[in-house]
Amino acid sequence: MSVPPLQDRPSDEALLAAYAQGDRAAALALTHRVLPRVLGQAQRMLGDAAEAEDVAQEAMLRLWRIAPDWEADRARVTTWLYRVVANLCTDRLRKTGRGVALEAVPEPQDDTPGAAAGMQEAARRAALRAALADLPERQARAVALRHLEDLPNPEVARIMGERLRTVESLVARGKKGLIARLRGRRAELGYDDDA
Amino acid sequence: MTHDRDEALFREVIGVARAQPPAQPGEDLLARVMADAEQELDTRAAARAPRRSALAAVWAALGGWAAVGPMAAAGVTGLWIGISPPAGLSALSQGVLGAQIVAVPLLGTETLAGLEAAP
Numbered sequence: 678m679s680v681p682p683l684q685d686r687p688s689d690e691a692l693l694a695a696y697a698q699g700d701r702a703a704a705l706a707l708t709h710r711v712l713p714r715v716l717g718q719a720q721r722m723l724g725d726a727a728e729a730e731d732v733a734q735e736a737m738l739r740l741w742r743i744a745p746d747w748e749a750d751r752a753r754v755t756t757w758l759y760r761v762v763a764n765l766c767t768d769r770l771r772k773t774g775r776g777v778a779l780e781a782v783p784e785p786q787d788d789t790p791g792a793a794a795g796m797q798e799a800a801r802r803a804a805l806r807a808a809l810a811d812l813p814e815r816q817a818r819a820v821a822l823r824h825l826e827d828l829p830n831p832e833v834a835r836i837m838g839e840r841l842r843t844v845e846s847l848v849a850r851g852k853k854g855l856i857a858r859l860r861g862r863r864a865e866l867g868y869d870d871d872a
Numbered sequence: 873m874t875h876d877r878d879e880a881l882f883r884e885v886i887g888v889a890r891a892q893p894p895a896q897p898g899e900d901l902l903a904r905v906m907a908d909a910e911q912e913l914d915t916r917a918a919a920r921a922p923r924r925s926a927l928a929a930v931w932a933a934l935g936g937w938a939a940v941g942p943m944a945a946a947g948v949t950g951l952w953i954g955i956s957p958p959a960g961l962s963a964l965s966q967g968v969l970g971a972q973i974v975a976v977p978l979l980g981t982e983t984l985a986g987l988e989a990a991p
Contacts, residue, residue: 696909696913699913699917701906701909701910701913704906704909705906705909708902708905708906708909712897712901712902712905713894713895713896713897714895716895716896716897716901717892717894717895720892720895721889721890721892724889729895730897730898730901733897733901733905734901734904734905734908737905737908737909738905738908738912741908741909741912742912744912745916798888798891801884801885801888801889802888802889802892804885805885805886805888805889824886825886825889825890827890852882855882855885856878856879856881856882859881859882859885860878860881863881866885868881868884
């Protein structure tokens, strides 16, 4: 089946409006389009695939619920989803993410270099999760959107509904706070202290 | 020096999180999301359907206007006959039943007086 040219494809907002009118095929098309990004954002913030799936499902459920009241001139669907996922992730981190011990990272099944490297990566993801969980929520959202999602500050400001200057400050303070929390774990995360 | 090391630490930890393979939703997640979408449509459709009140339910159970109209007419006629029996009714009942109709007041005048005297 050929993919229609981009300009002929209905927008996310048009698909959402069609779903609100009862079009199930529109819901499926929209899901295929946005779910990978929603899931990816949650995975990067949470560092846990199962939890990320739960967050992705919840974010999509909220999208279905708001569909009848969606105002076409409001935010774009992707912008709205970035915000909802960031909020859901920080809520979850606040409840469960603090104090994630590196001991909780599973031992590798073998002692090959690849297995050891995988374990170290998992430890670093766990450390990032714990540090994000420990930050004030707005800072955690801002720094995650800016640095994990690689979005420019004006886009982060739109997503968070904040002024640009506020976001710049939140990102800067969030980054500083993350570094402060990671610095003490440098050695256990496998970074050479003498470098 | 410390600033550079901190910056490198931050970049590396962030880099590990960003380097995760692109998320591909599995069939199970897709099914859950679509089930939610279906459920929401059903819930909204149910909420839009006109709600029937308890009175309307009783009305429908009785059969609506088609049934209640004649029933009401019969009730009114019976009440009217009770209040003001036609002249021939007494003779008719005597002929059919072999008895005479005797009007018995359900509430005697003493009872009414008692009710009026009650505080």
